[in-house]
Amino acid sequence: GAVVSQHPSRVICKSGTSVKIECRSLDFQATTMFWYRQFPKKSLMLMATSNEGSKATYEQGVEKDKFLINHASLTLSTLTVTSAHPEDSSFYICSAGPRTSGTWGGETQYFGPGTRLLVL
């Protein structure tokens, strides 16, 4: 149980195009999902917190108009990198917090396998 998937696993796009990455909780409902970015040989940096049915909360320094997040259902959150540029090339990882008794306990998070984005 507690599986999180991401699609696509890797994507190559041209500079200026937009790319959408999906994060799905396959066997549980996720009230909250998180999006992280990871550069090679570096740690994970939280980009934003995505709450179902409400606007995402972005970390300082993350452009909300560039990284559009939508959490339309309890099993799906999407991250759209708009007008992608080579510096957006990175490993994007989502995590999901399972909903228990109507709320999320704020602890256990399950991570997706990540999406490798390469912008040419």
Added chain:
Amino acid sequence: GESVGLHLPTLSVQEGDNSIINCAYSNSASDYFIWYKQESGKGPQFIIDIRSNMDKRQGQRVTVLLNKTVKHLSLQIAATQPGDSAVYFCAETSNAGGTSYGKLTFGQGTILTVHP
């Protein structure tokens, strides 16, 4: 304060040895800590967690030690195997509520290489 991504330190051990991976965390308000294992090209995988009201917790071949006085966390892996080779990250969070609720702050990570 927030942990900042840095170039990862490395630890090389022989198969069968015990490994100790250390982590210094920054937020004294953090009350829940997790160790993750990340293999190349994959997402983090949960290993073990510990709450701030504990100083030690054991799992299968792994032990986590927490020293809140010096804000230090360690992961001990017994009888390390080649399959343990990966990057290990500690993460901290606070369940105190507010805007930081459930947000994980990751440590810099350590690359563990196990030689047969």
